[in-house]
Amino acid sequence: MYEVDSNTASLAASSASPSVRRVARAFNTPSWWYDIRGMFLVTFAYNSTIWKQVSFFEGNLSESHLEVPIGNGSVLDMCLKYRRLRKRPTPGVIAIDVSSAMIESATKAFRKTENVTVQYGDVGKLDFSDGQFQTVNIANGFHCFPDPGLALDEISRVLAPGGVATANVLLNPRGLAPLRWFANRINGWAMRKGILISPFDADQARTLFTEHGFEIIGDEVRGNTLYLTVKKTAA
Numbered sequence: 001m002y003e004v005d006s007n008t009a010s011l012a013a014s015s016a017s018p019s020v021r022r023v024a025r026a027f028n029t030p031s032w033w034y035d036i037r038g039m040f041l042v043t044f045a046y047n048s049t050i051w052k053q054v055s056f057f058e059g060n061l062s063e064s065h066l067e068v069p070i071g072n073g074s075v076l077d078m079c080l081k082y083r084r085l086r087k088r089p090t091p092g093v094i095a096i097d098v099s100s101a102m103i104e105s106a107t108k109a110f111r112k113t114e115n116v117t118v119q120y121g122d123v124g125k126l127d128f129s130d131g132q133f134q135t136v137n138i139a140n141g142f143h144c145f146p147d148p149g150l151a152l153d154e155i156s157r158v159l160a161p162g163g164v165a166t167a168n169v170l171l172n173p174r175g176l177a178p179l180r181w182f183a184n185r186i187n188g189w190a191m192r193k194g195i196l197i198s199p200f201d202a203d204q205a206r207t208l209f210t211e212h213g214f215e216i217i218g219d220e221v222r223g224n225t226l227y228l229t230v231k232k233t234a235a
Contacts, residue, residue, distance in 0.1 A: 016122055019146035020098055026144075026194030027099035031072040034102070037195075038071070038140065045186045045199075046140075046170055047179070047223025053139065053168060054078045056227055060166045061091035062134040066158065068123050069141040070095035073106035076139070080113065090114070091135075094128075096121025123151040131160040138167035143196050148208055156213030159232040165214065169205045169226040170196070183224060202226050 016024070027034070042048055058079040067076055076095060083091070093116045097103050103118055110116040121127060124147055136155050145151040155165055173183035190196035200208075202221055209216060209230050218229030 016098065017124070017146070020122055020124065022194050023144050023146060023197075024098040024100070027071070027097070028101040030101070031105040034072045034105070035074055038074070041186065041190065042140070045173075045183050045190065045196075046168070046225045047173075047175070047183065048168070048225045050075070050078070052222065054082055056168065057137045057139050057166060058082050060135050060137055060164055060229070061093070063089070063092045064132065064134045064160075065091050065093045066128070066133045066136045066155075067093055067095040068121065068136065068138060068155070069097040069099075069102070069144070070106045070118060071097065071102050071140065073109035073118070076106075076116075076137075077109055080116075093117065094119070094133075096123070096126075098122055123154060126154045126158050128158045130157055131163075132158050134160055134163050136163070136165040138165065140168065142167050142205075143170040143199060146197060149212055152208060152212035152214070156232055161232055161234050163232045164217075165230050165232070166218075167209075167228050167230075169202075169228060170199045171202055171205075171221070171224045171226055172199045173224055175223075199224070200226070 042050055053075060057075065061079065061083065070076060076093065095106060095116060095118045097106065098120065103120060107118045110118060123145055136159060142148065159165060173180040187196060187199055205226055206216060209228060213233055214230035215233050216228060217231050220227040
C-alpha cells in the first residue's frame with residue numbers, strides 16, 4: 001500500500017497544465033461531500049445506479065490494472081468487495097488522480113487493502129511504461145478529462161496489445177423533456193464547478209475511442225450513460 005505524501009501530490013499538480021490544475025482544484029473536497037455529490041450526479045445526470053456501475057467495472061480487473069481517476073476510492077472499493085463476495089481472483093491495482101484530496105482519501109480507504117497502490121497521476125501524461133497494464137477502468141471520469149483524445153492516446157500506450165478498457169461516458173440528456181431539463185441544469189452546475197468538462201453524444205464518444213487506438217467490443221446505452229468496453233488494437 002502506497003502511503004501518499006499529499007505535499008508531493010500537491011507539488012506535482014502545481015506543475016500540471018492550467019486545465020488539469022482546474023480539475024484538481026474542483027475535486028479538492030472532503031470525501032463525504034464527494035460521495036454525496038457523486039451519488040446525485042450518478043442518479044440524475046448519468047441516470048444510472050451505483051450497482052450498475054459496480055457490476056460493469058468489476059468485470060474488468062486484472063493482476064495488472066490501472067484505475068483512472070480513483071476519486072475517493074468508493075467505486076473501486078465496492079468493486080473489490082463484490083469481487084471477494086464472488087470469490088474471484090484478487091487484482092493488482094494502480095490507482096491515480098490529480099487531486100491531492102482524492103489521493104489522500106483513497107489512500108485511507110485502501111490502507112489495509114493489499115495489491116492497491118494509490119498515487120498522483122495525470123491521464124494526459126501517464127508515468128508508466130508502454131504496455132504495462134492488462135486492463136484500465138475509467139469510472140465516472142471521462143467527462144472531466146481536459147483533453148479526452150490525449151487521455152485515450154496515453155491509455156492506449158500503457159495498455160498491452162489486446163488489453164481491455166472500460167468507461168461509462170456521460171451523454172447529453174435523453175428521454176422525457178422534464179428529465180432532460182433537470183439533467184441539463186445539473187450538468188450546467190457541474191461545468192461551472194469544474195467537475196464536468198462536457199457531456200458527449202454517443203457517436204462522438206464512440207468515434208473518439210476508435211480514432212485513438214481502440215476497437216469497441218461492448219456498447220450499451222442506458223439512461224444518459226454510454227457503457228463502453230474497448231480493446232487496444234494491435235500496435
